[in-house]
Amino acid sequence: MEAPDMLRYRTIPLANGAGAIPAVGFGTLIPDPGATRQAVKTALSVGFRHLDCAERYRNEEAVGDAMQEAMAAGTVSRDQLFVTTKLWNTNHRPERVKPAFEASCRRLQVEYVDCYLIHTPFAFLPGDEQDPRDDRGQVLYDAGVKLVDTWRALEQLVDGGRCRSIGLSDVTLEKLKEIVEAARIKPAVVQVESHPYLPEWELLDYCREQGIVLLAFAALGHGMEPNLLEDPVITAIANRLNKTPAQVALAWAAQRGTAFLTTSVTARRIEQNFDISALPEDAMQQIRDHIGTNIRFNSVVETGVPGFIPRISPPQGGR
Numbered sequence: 001m002e003a004p005d006m007l008r009y010r011t012i013p014l015a016n017g018a019g020a021i022p023a024v025g026f027g028t029l030i031p032d033p034g035a036t037r038q039a040v041k042t043a044l045s046v047g048f049r050h051l052d053c054a055e056r057y058r059n060e061e062a063v064g065d066a067m068q069e070a071m072a073a074g075t076v077s078r079d080q081l082f083v084t085t086k087l088w089n090t091n092h093r094p095e096r097v098k099p100a101f102e103a104s105c106r107r108l109q110v111e112y113v114d115c116y117l118i119h120t121p122f123a124f125l126p127g128d129e130q131d132p133r134d135d136r137g138q139v140l141y142d143a144g145v146k147l148v149d150t151w152r153a154l155e156q157l158v159d160g161g162r163c164r165s166i167g168l169s170d171v172t173l174e175k176l177k178e179i180v181e182a183a184r185i186k187p188a189v190v191q192v193e194s195h196p197y198l199p200e201w202e203l204l205d206y207c208r209e210q211g212i213v214l215l216a217f218a219a220l221g222h223g224m225e226p227n228l229l230e231d232p233v234i235t236a237i238a239n240r241l242n243k244t245p246a247q248v249a250l251a252w253a254a255q256r257g258t259a260f261l262t263t264s265v266t267a268r269r270i271e272q273n274f275d276i277s278a279l280p281e282d283a284m285q286q287i288r289d290h291i292g293t294n295i296r297f298n299s300v301v302e303t304g305v306p307g308f309i310p311r312i313s314p315p316q317g318g319r
């Protein structure tokens with residue numbers, strides 16, 4: 001009898017003995033709290049065990065409520081869940097880190113967080129306004145704090161015991177190297193945009209060498225144009241294997257050794273996105289060798305301001 005496919009249950013060990021992260025993760029960047037709560041409940045019921053959150057998403061309470069409901073219903077226990085959340089740009093000053101972390105724990109209704117990330121390497125003017133701007137609409141950055149100082153404050157959270165692992169998000173390879181070199185506790189996770197149109201092989205190689213997990217966001221290309229799910233290489237593999245294009249893209253992400261995040265408010269898609277299985281090696285190779293489109297959909301890595309960049313039509317030179 002053929003062994004059951006275990007890809008959807010894959011976990012990746014974290015550095016510093018901080019446990020293991022599920023390769024398959026559900027993102028909670030969903031603007032409406034009611035929709036968030038419903039989507040998270042569905043995600044937990046179909047089998048997702050990693051939830052990616054952020055103070056910036058302003059819906060941690062809704063995620064917390066959904067977790068509480070799932071736990072009360074016996075769907076999951078806290079120790080089966082992996083909860084990631086993120087420090088926002090306005091809280092980079094070291095003295096603001098612990099209060100921000102504790103506020104996230106309170107909203108999420110958790111005693112501890114499995115992974116705490118610095119959401120972006122850009123410090124904004126400290127304060128309660130998440131998007132501080134001047135009169136001309138320009139972002140107000142904070143020149144008074146360095147990323148490494150914020151990192152030291154995250155290390156102290158690990159020492160405090162309520163934060164099991166720490167990491168970075170939306171960093172370049174250069175920035176990551178700086179922190180790795182300066183760190184007492186090295187980053188366990190780096191969350192960046194990655195999908196077959198932005199494979200980030202160089203970053204992934206470095207992460208592998210350093211024992212850092214690359215956590216890919218927008219694993220389906222955020223459903224934007226040019227649409228990864230309509231790419232002829234992906235759709236041909238999907239047809240051949242009797243899977244959906246989304247299942248092909250997500251299996252590729254887990255199988256090449258990254259953890260990934262995907263999001264949907266549609267129950268049948270949430271179910272489909274967990275129901276992945278391993279691709280044959282030739283399909284993995286085709287995705288690597290035959291997809292020529294290279295595109296970043298989210299500009300956050302450049303400015304610290306989150307946002308997917310709408311495109312009307314595929315750029316010149318794309319496939």
Ligand SMILES: NC(=O)c1ccc[n+]([C@@H]2O[C@H](COP(=O)([O-])OP(=O)(O)OC[C@H]3O[C@@H](n4cnc5c(N)ncnc54)[C@H](OP(=O)(O)O)[C@@H]3O)[C@@H](O)[C@H]2O)c1
Pocket residue numbers: 026027028029030052053119169170191192216217218219220221222223229244246247261262263264265266269270272273298300306
């Ligand atoms: N660190 C950062 O700066 C950062 C930035 C962005 C995102 N993230 C994290 O990464 C998570 C995932 O990012 P993402 O929202 O871009 O993920 P994604 O899964 O690439 O894109 C989500 C979009 O794809 C659609 N979709 C989902 N499953 C599908 C399927 N099976 N078939 C067809 N379309 C499908 C969804 O539509 P419906 O909802 O309508 O079904 C939604 O429009 C976020 O929730 C967040 O946690 C982090």
